[in-house]
Amino acid sequence: MSIKDKVGSARSLWMDADGPDADIVVSSRVRVARNLTAIPFPHLLDLEKSREVTAKIRKAIENTEASELIGNLELTELGELTPLERQLLVDKHLISPDLLNDFQAKAVAIRQDEAVSVMVNEEDHLRIQCLLSGLQLKEAWEIVNKVDDGLEKTLDYAFSEKLGYLTSCPTNVGTGMRASVMLHLTGLKITNQIGGVFHAIGKLGLTVRGLYGEGTEAASDLFQISNQITLGQSEEELVNNLTSITRQILTQERASRKSLYIDRREFIEDRVYRAYGILKNARILTLEEAMRLFSDLRLGIGLKIILGIHDKLLNVLMVEASPAFLMKMAGRELSSHQMDVYRADLIRNEFEKAEK
Structure with missing residues (x-):
């Protein structure tokens, strides 16, 4: 399926609602930020240099030796798409809203099943993400890790033995990983408990965002909860921590729904x-x-x-x-x-x- 076919359909794998706890956990996402060594961060690049980065990443994607790890990814420059097609990729959560800014310098590679996408020249040279139905953070991380390993067979990442992966934003330095879950928390909202829940998880190094990530509003009582810390913990620790906290929120949401249905x-x-x-x-x-x-x-x-x-x-x-x-x-x-x-x-x- 070409990218033109993908933006012609509203459906993606994460929408199937067949993952664990998918009645409340709409989706799980893991994203890692990577940059190429000896090349300035994207916001410092002109159009020509940005396209050189895209060419390097295209070559890595097409590396036959790494194809088993990377999978069937198709890379498309955003300038080849119409404004509506670009927006549809945002609506399907395959790219971030930020990728639409200065789109002529940017690209995206999407796997055939749309579970994996690689954003090129967003805030970092690469942002590799996996999006799955339900509570599947561990599974999403394993997929991202494989794709990351496959791309690294060709690409030379900016990495510090002391700090870890180097990123445009200091908050992503270290693992470069953001793990998030999209939760439907209407029970906690109706019972006015949601503010207390969000306050508590904020103390645990997590943050709450809207439907399309940072800087966006919650809609349909859907909230994204993700890690804020990327330095000092391993990817496995970050995933396990978010999974554990999500299960606690699930318990509270189910209890609030049950109470509502009994009492009201x-x-x-x-x-x-x-x-x-x-x-x-x-x-x-x-x-x-x-x-x-x-x-x-x-x-x-x-x-x-x-x-x-x-x-x-x-x-x-x-x-x-x-x-x-x-x-x-x-x-x-x-x-x-x-x-x-x-x-x-x-x-x-x-x-x-x-x-x-």
Whole structure:
């Protein structure tokens, strides 16, 4: 599948909702930052030098001796894509929003199944990430580690025996690794416990971000929790720590959902069925309203109030409801009102197909 096919589809492997605890842990992501030795960091490079970096990374990806480690990656310069196609890669979480800035100097390599992507010339020369369904941080790290080893057969990384991997931002120096989980925490939010949970994990070296990472807002009650520390701990320790804390949050979220359903059953059922009914029948839906309704319906699926609808559908709809995907499918610019109508039509049709 070419990258043009990938941006023509809203679906990615992480959306399948078939990983452990996928009812709450929507996805697990591990990313490592790497830079090439003797070459300035990306923000100091002109377009010509940036393309030299891209060429080196392309050569490493195409190294047949490392193909078993790297897998089937296809590298594309972002300048070859339309603005909508670039935005769709962000919406599918295959690249970061920051990669869109000065895109002519940047590129991305994506594996056939979209579980692995390598961003080129973002904040660092390489950012290798793996994105999987559910709580699979260890598995994601093992995949990233293999790809990293494969690329290093050709590339010479900037590395210090004292500090570890050298990165553009000092907070990434050391392992260069960021591990994160995307959690649906609507139970803790409804019961007003979420602030206390976030305060507690902040003391444990973790940070909370929005749906698309640093500097973005939470949407659909989805929050990204990731490590802040990359120096002084091994990759395995960072992964194990985040996994352990995530399991504790899972326990609290499940307890809050159970308590809500016992103590406020009518309130929860009404909230869930209203969301289900509006999504199935609305003729106009803003993105903000759709995301809120997805969260309520996701809660209903988790509590088994709603049967026959799977979390996978909601994961896909989060992308399909985005402005970029709607305009891509329409093949034209859409006004705000047209987009809200098109979104409602698309969601109704997806529910009709799912219920057959």
